Amino acid sequence: MSEEKKDLEKDVVLASSETSEESALDFSELDSLKETNFERDPWYQTAGLAIARFLAKAGLWILGILYDCIKYLLLVVKYILGAVLMIIPGIYIVGRKVVMMFNDMDWAGKLSFIVMGASQLKRKQWLDGVVFLVVEIAFFFYMFVPISGGVGAGVSAINAFIHLGENSADTRPELIFGFYAWIILIGFMIVYVLSLKGAYDSYMITAADKYKRARMEGIHVLNHPEIYHGKQKSDGTYVDFARMTHLSINRTLKQEYGFDALTARVVSRIAWSKCADPIALGYDNEGNFAIGNVFKSDADAWSKTQAFLVILWEKVLWLFRLIKTFYYNKIYNPCRNFVMAHLYWFKPIERYCYWYLEKPKEKYGRYVVVSEEKLALIRFSHKYDKYNDYLATIRDTKALATVFKDGSALYDAIFGRDALSRKNGEVELNETAKLSVRKRVSSVIGTFEVSFPLGKKITSKAISIINEYRGKKGLKGEELRSACVNRFVELGEYYASYQEQFIEKWHDAPIRSAERTIAFAKDPSILQQHFDLGKGNFLAACEEEGILKDDGLALYSLFQQYSRIAISGGSGAELLERFARRYERQLKSMRAIGYHGQPVTSLRRVKQFADEKFAVSVLALPVIGAVVVTIVPLLCSIFVAFTNWDSDHFTVFNWDPIAWGSVFDMFGSEAGGASYGYTFVRLLGWTIVWAIFSTFSCYILGIIVALLINRKGLKFPRFWRTVLIITIAVPSFISLLVMNKMLSPSSASGLINSWLIKQDWFVGFSQQMNWGSMAGDLWTTTGIPFIRGPGSGDNWAIIPKLTVIVVNIWIGIPFTVLSTSGILMNIPSDLYESSQIDGAGPFRQLVSITLPYIFFVTGPSLITSFVGNINNFNVIFFLTGGEPRGVNDMLTSGAGETSLLITWLYTLATDTQQQNYALGSVLGIIIFILCGFFSLVAYSRLGSVQNEEAFQ
Amino acid sequence: MKTRRIVADSLVYLILTLIAVVWISPIIWLVLQSFSGDPNTESAAYFIPARWSFDPWIMLATNTVNINGSIETARFNWFGMITSNGSLAIGSFINTIWVSLLSMIISTVLTLCSSYAFSRLRFRGRTMMMRLILILGMFPGFLGMIVIYWTLEGLAPGGGLRNLFMLAIIYSAGAGMNYYVSKGFFDTISKQIDEAAMVDGATRFQIFYKITLPLSKPIVVNVALAAFMAPWGEYITSAYILGGAKSPTFDNWTVARALYGMLNDGDFNSRPPYWRIFCAGAVCVAIPTTIIFMFMQKYYVAGVTGGAVKG
Structure with missing residues (x-):
């Protein structure tokens, strides 16, 4: 036995060693293959591919941006036109509604x-x-x-x-x-x-009851053929509802028939809907025109025109949808669009055309059902409250039964298995333990999909039972457990039986009630005697027959109507039959429609603010704060742009959009210098150039530095990162002022220039280049004009511009490094491993994995930083203050060579010589439009990029 | 292969050292200058001061300035000073501390409220509000500042309302609009905890107060610290609201305004020689902000990437 066993073990060992050797061989082969056989793509091929891909993408972007421009322009036009066109109909609709509300x-x-x-x-x-x-x-x-x-x-x-x-x-x-x-x-x-x-x-x-009664009355009125056949008025003409709007029907009902407002409104609504849509509601099940034969010819004519209109309208709609499909999808993916459009729109059109040619009438058949259901919803809204109650009771009893039937689980949830074994069931349910008990119970009850108020109820019920058993009967440990579980199961069975009884009693109660009602409507003789004995008696009899109160009331009113018609010699039976048919239809749709409506008490309304309406209470303070401090002032400043509030009209000004004119007046001139328009155009150009350069320089260089810092095997990574982080931690205005001092001219004892002009090579160099004469011996006496010369400026505006961009790199790179480092660590390493097996070198990995991943994640933040750079007040204000200024034609406007629009805005508002708030506001609006445009376009482009990338 | 690796490595270390020097040197210069004993007019011209002293710090604390050997009262009030009538005038540093504390409390509450609502609650107009906030962020905030300035001036002519309290309110009242970072954090908290609490009958308020807030202590701390830091580096609003078109009294300056004034008030060529004192003041501000930032940097990254992607 033992030898056999050993042999077997040997075999196993041998087998395993063989396989391991084989696998080792495999791997070494793979390794050697990797070293020798695979050729990496040459770097120029990788780079060329990347450039080609980039160019293709850039071309698509430009196309897409053009497309977006048109799109947003159209959107703006659409909304403005829509707003203008909707004013008069809007006022009419709202006014009509208000009048009706007042009347009601x-x-x-x-x-x-x-x-x-x-x-x-x-x-x-x-x-x-x-x-x-x-x-x-x-x-x-x-x-x-x-x-x-x-x-x-x-x-x-x-x-x-x-x-x-x-x-x-x-x-x-x-x-x-x-x-x-x-x-x-x-x-x-x-x-x-x-x-x-x-x-x-x-x-x-x-007033729901009143309204309901009005509806009932309305139904009787509508069933009275007199209305449809037209009532002969005193002057011998007939009232013909078919040719009236429902407002005039309403008026007629009140004036001619003496109805009260509410009933008139209900009746006119229904009558109008029937008159306007005879096909929808006119035919009964047998295909006869039930409401009034006078409409038959009208209805035929109507249906012909209407059918044409409906079809025309649907065709137009489809056309619009077709355009919309192209409109919302990316234009550079036409193939996909074509397929999508074909699937979603051409096919249905085809099918529709075919179907329409074959069966034009069924179109209206569907329409009937929809309208019917809507009508039924209105009529039976209150009945639905009861139906909902019924459903809720069934749901609750079912939940109670299932939870309690699984008694041991419930018991364990309350005590917990650990506690049970440890203390043998003698756990006291004190207050501190309650929370954890609840959590456990909720996790158990949650598996039964029980609503939370019920879960609470179940918990308290179960705990009270346990306490009762332990307290009164003094049970302990396993005894207590079995007793409680038994009791729970008992309860569960009780609930289950209760549920059965309940369902038996109430299932389809409204339907059965309706059936009984219909039966009585068809055969009125049985209840006729009860009717003769009075309303109370009649209702009691109805209840005995299983008719619900609402139906009973409806039936009673119907009997009243019936007897009235019968007394006047008409055919009351026809009325009852029609009622029965309609009732059938309404009940059919009753189950199809959901209705939720409960009257709400004041206390409940207050409590809602901690629960359903918690969003309101939690957002109230932030919204009030933002509205008062941000939104309203911004809106107000838009109005400032349409005044002439400047230094000439500083205390008294009026409505005068002169600032808009001066911004767009590029060639005009003002006393003492060029116009604001000239300054605006120059600063706009510089702002955009600045935003592009500063954003991309920080971004690209930042990514490079981040790649260096996150290089594998780098020593002291924390040290390098901390060095950069310290520069973020120091408030940027401090470091900018320090930079300003460093780069100041030597006359203001700037660090770099003070050192430079002491160097012979620098002095000699600048003298030799003959720059001294160009800038008034500036270079030799005060050094390189990084920021400005002392006193008067010079014409070398390109140097300060370069300075701000370079210093902004100093400010911005640490931010990029900080955010990019986190992303680099999150790149899944299997991407690198699989690419290595495929023969990709480090350069290829960088181009194909690392950089796309970084662009994918940080792309949106690029837009934020672009917009932030358009509004980058700090760098310009603290570093150069807009200098150099004063040497050229922008003198009177208060702007300097390095000013951005935003710093010019600040100068316009605060400089005591300017104080041109109107122009400042115009600038603000233009900056807003600029930023909004850039980010809208970029976000929609980036959205498409995100969908195409496969990283997430 | 190995030599190539060594060359690449040494190149990387060279570049990194260069970067470290370039990035850290202005800050080292700032610290060194705050201990400079050189005359005010010259001290900025040297990287390492020729003479060392605690003069800048003493001058900062006593609000004085040494001009060519004579000690004069300076045009700032850093920690506080005893005025001529014997009362204590609180200085910029203390002002900034209490503005920061007040705005920290208000903006933490507002930010947490709005970000919780945007993260956890679903209500009508939610996306519309988020979009509106995105759009409003593109208006230059300074425009609204002009209107606020003239509102305060209109309510109390002469600048009675343009005080530090209102400044703190202005800093913090719109804080609900900066919901990105904390919304990102709330999004990561599992919703099943909320649902379990709902089964127990907890209202949404109870969920927020008893479950979500205790779980999100780090983000609460982060929001509070960020709000505390903001007034220390903020110049425009404080300068405009507290000073504005009228000449400012430097008793109600914040540190940013005071530091800017040390270097830039007055004409370019006749600016007061406050450079050394500025350095001492700047170090004084930079120390607390640096310490706070070191606490916060983890969430800073989450804010940059998370907020942007969801934006």
Whole structure:
């Protein structure tokens, strides 16, 4: 036995050693192959490929940018046009809605058009009511109550804003506080609309019964053929709803038939929808035109034109969608687009055309269902509350049953297995342990997909049972456990049986009720006697028959109608039959539509702010802060751009968009120098050049330094990184001022220049080059004009420009290194390993893996830094302050050779000789447009890049 | 192969040494100059001071300046000074500390609120708000500053409201718009914890207060430190709001304004010889900011990359 075993072991050992040798051989072969047989791509090929790829991509980018320009231009045009075109219809629609709301509501609702919150207060929604009321009082106090004579502060501020600079000693507060008054006015209007909406909602919650009754009445009216056949008026003409708008139907119903407003509204809505869409609602199941034969000819004509219009409209829509497909996809991928377009749009069109030719009528068949369901939703909204309750009860009992049936799991969740074994079940459930218990229980209950209020209930119930067993009956350990588990299972079974009973009793109760209702409507004789005995008796009888209260009420009203018609000699049975048919349809769609609606109490509304509406409470402070300190001032400064607020009109100014003219007036001149327009164009050019150079120099050099620092096998990596990080940690304005001092001319004892002019070679060199005469002996006396000469400047503006770019590299590289280092560490190493096996050298790895990865992750931050550099105030302001200035034609504008638009803006606002706020604001808007344009274009381009890359 | 490697390595070390020298030398110069005993007019011309002394620090602390041997009262107030009527006037350094503390508290609350909402809660207009914030970031912030200046001036003519308290409010009230970094952090916290709490019946407020906040202590510390650091390096707003078009009184300056004033107030050729004192002041500011930044750098990286990608 043992020998056999040993042999076997030997075999195993041999086998394993053989395989290992084989594998070792394999690897060495691979290694040798790697060393000798594979040729790496020559570097020029790699570089050439990379350049070609880059050029191709750049070409696509340029195309794409052009495309984006057109796209955003079209978008702007679209929104402006849309806004203009929507003004009048918008006012009409909103006005009509407001009139209807006013007509519908009771006195409190009508009062809330003047006293905000009246409707809410009447219906005991104290929170909303009081808030709206306080807002209104505060607003009217601000607007109209005079504090120091005249009208109120708000009205006078608005007035002064419009008539800016007329009859005034100081316009500055007028502009700013007038703007605030406008903001307050607009804000109040929004709150007013919200209060009206709230008032209507609060009315609807309490007036739901009334509304429902109105609907019922409306249904009877609509079923009364008199309306459709036209009622003979006193002058012998007929009222023909088919040719009326629903507003005029509404009016007619009120004037001619004496309906109250609510009923009239409901009836007119439904009547109008039927008149406007006879095909949708006109035919009954047998294909007969049920509502009124007078419409038949109208309906035929209508359906012909309508069918044409519908089809035309759909064709147009499809065309639009087709264009949109091309519009939203990348234009440089036409092949994919064509396939996509074919799949998504051409195929359906084909199918549609085919289908339309074959079966034109079914189109409307579908339409019927949709409209029917919508109508049913309105009518049965309140019935749905009950249906939801029913569903919720079933869900809850089911959850209770499943959780309790698995009693041992529940018990263990509460005590935990460890605790059980350790303390043998004698754990006290004290307060501190409760939280952890809850967590465990929730994890168990969570697996049963139980809603959280119920989970809470289950936990407390289970714990109370355990406590009861332990306290009263004094059970311990395993005994306690088995007793509790038994009890849990018992409970679970009880819940399960309860659920069965409940389902038996209530499943399809509305449907069954409806069925019974329909049956009684078809055979009215059974309930007729109950009807004769009065409403209460009738409803009781209905309940006995399993008819729900709502259906019973509907049936009762129907019987009333029926008897009335029967008494007048008409055919009441037809009415009942029609009712029955409609009821069938409505009930069919009942189950298909979800409805959630519960009246909300004041307390619940307050509590909502910690839960459902937590976003509102958590965002309130940040939004208020941002609006007050950032957004409103920015908006106000847009208005400043349309005044002539400059040093000539410093305290009194008026509406005059002169600054816009002066910015775009490039060839004009002003007293003492060139125009602002000239300065603007020059600074715009320099700003863009600066932004491009500073962004890309920092980015590219930063990546190179980061690659060096993160090189494998580098000693003291932390040291090199810390050196760079220290320069970030020192506030940039300090290091910039230090740089300024370093590069100052020697007359201001700048470090570098003081050293240079002491060197003979430098003096000799600059004398020999004859630069001295060009710049007034500047170089030989004060050194290289890195920043400016002492006193007057010189014409060598290119040197300060280079200086700021180089110093910005000093500032910017550590930021790039810091962010790139983290990314470099996160590059998956298997990418490198697999590429090495494929024969890629370090250069190829750099070009094909490292750099694309870095570009992919940091690409978006490139845009941020580009925009940041357009607005880079610090570097220019602290390093050169815009110098050199004063030697050329930009003197009067206050800008220097190295000024950016943003520093010019600062100079315009703060320099006491300028104080040109209007021009400053114009510049601000232009900078915004510039930044917005660049980032919009770049973001949409980068978005496409991200999708194509395969790194994530 | 091996020689190539050695050559490459030595080249790398050479470049790195060069970089280190270029990057660190201005800062070393700054520190050295703060211990310079050279005359004010000349000291900036030397990298290593010819004479050493604690004069710059003494002059900074006593708000004096040594001009050609005569000691005069300087045009700044760094830590504080006793005025002629015997009361204590608090200086820029202390001003900046309390502006930073106040704005730190406000902006930490606002930033955490907004970033939590954008990260965890789903509400109508969420993406619209985030987009709006992105767009607003492109307006030069200085434009709004002009309006705020004239608002404060209009409410209390003569600059009664343009004080350090309002400055702290202006620094911090818009902090909710800087949600990127902390939103990125909140996104990484598992949502299952929230759901488990919801099963227990916790409201969203309780989840935020009892679960998310304790889990995100590092980001809270980071946001607070960043907010604390901001006023130390911020010049435009403090100079404009506190000084603006009127001549500033240097009692309510912040350090940035004071340091800038030491080098740039007055005409180019007749600027006061404050260079050494500036260096001492700059080191005084740089020490706390450097220490704080060392704590924060981990999250700084996360902010740059995470925020940008999601942007």
